[in-house]
Amino acid sequence: MEITKREIGASVTIVAVMMIIGFLVAGRIEAWQIKKNAEYYTALQITSPEQFQYGMDTSVGNAFVYGVLRAVDPVTYPEIGGAYLYAEKEEEHYNRHTRTVTETDSQGKTHTRTEVYWTWDYYDSWNIYSQRINFLDVEMDYRKITRPSAQYIDTIQTSAHVRFNYYGAPAECEGTIYTDLRDGTISDNTQMLVNTGIEDAVKEKTRSYTWMFWILWMILTGAAVYGFCYLDNDWLNLD
Numbered sequence: 001m002e003i004t005k006r007e008i009g010a011s012v013t014i015v016a017v018m019m020i021i022g023f024l025v026a027g028r029i030e031a032w033q034i035k036k037n038a039e040y041y042t043a044l045q046i047t048s049p050e051q052f053q054y055g056m057d058t059s060v061g062n063a064f065v066y067g068v069l070r071a072v073d074p075v076t077y078p079e080i081g082g083a084y085l086y087a088e089k090e091e092e093h094y095n096r097h098t099r100t101v102t103e104t105d106s107q108g109k110t111h112t113r114t115e116v117y118w119t120w121d122y123y124d125s126w127n128i129y130s131q132r133i134n135f136l137d138v139e140m141d142y143r144k145i146t147r148p149s150a151q152y153i154d155t156i157q158t159s160a161h162v163r164f165n166y167y168g169a170p171a172e173c174e175g176t177i178y179t180d181l182r183d184g185t186i187s188d189n190t191q192m193l194v195n196t197g198i199e200d201a202v203k204e205k206t207r208s209y210t211w212m213f214w215i216l217w218m219i220l221t222g223a224a225v226y227g228f229c230y231l232d233n234d235w236l237n238l239d
């Protein structure tokens with residue numbers, strides 16, 4: 001691919017335009033981040049059941065709340081025991097597959113053969129969860145707080161070709177939620193930062209990700225310039 005002087009000049013123009021657009025977009029991102037940071041910095045910080053209940057009763061608004069999340073009615077599967085906020089059972093089958101393999105011998109000739117191999121493949125899954133949860137001594141519906149991610153528990157093989165994998169979220173964990181306290185409750189689907197105190201939760205929420213935008217934008221700019229130079233640009237040579 002031969003690059004002409006006119007293509008170099010056009011590429012410089014493309015880069016300049018992309019940088020101008022990039023600064024405009026980055027400015028909007030920064031403005032939005034500053035607005036959100038102000039919201040996080042002015043939010044109440046709650047660590048006691050009394051403050052939590054008062055905040056909901058008086059609709060104080062945004063708040064970071066640190067406490068223990070418990071399953072009111074823990075669940076489990078009899079074959080694994082224990083107690084969990086959420087449990088998942090995944091069934092896998094050991095299936096036979098075939099594939100065509102091409103090989104080259106010492107004389108440079110190619111040969112094909114059918115190879116048989118076996119893999120454990122997903123078949124079906126089920127889950128159960130506590131209907132009610134308790135956070136900082138306040139009972140609420142399970143879906144009010146997004147549950148912690150489920151972790152692997154065990155694998156039970158029931159036959160040569162069938163096995164079950166089990167995953168679960170603990171029946172009790174502690175951490176910080178960021179939510180809107182209004183009308184005697186919290187926001188739906190409030191996310192919880194597990195094993196994270198309020199100070200670290202604020203740092204997490206106020207972290208800037210503008211640098212990620214610039215990395216993606218520079219990759220996009222490079223791709224735009226490369227794509228332009230790759231094309232047949234004879235029209236640039238028309239006088």
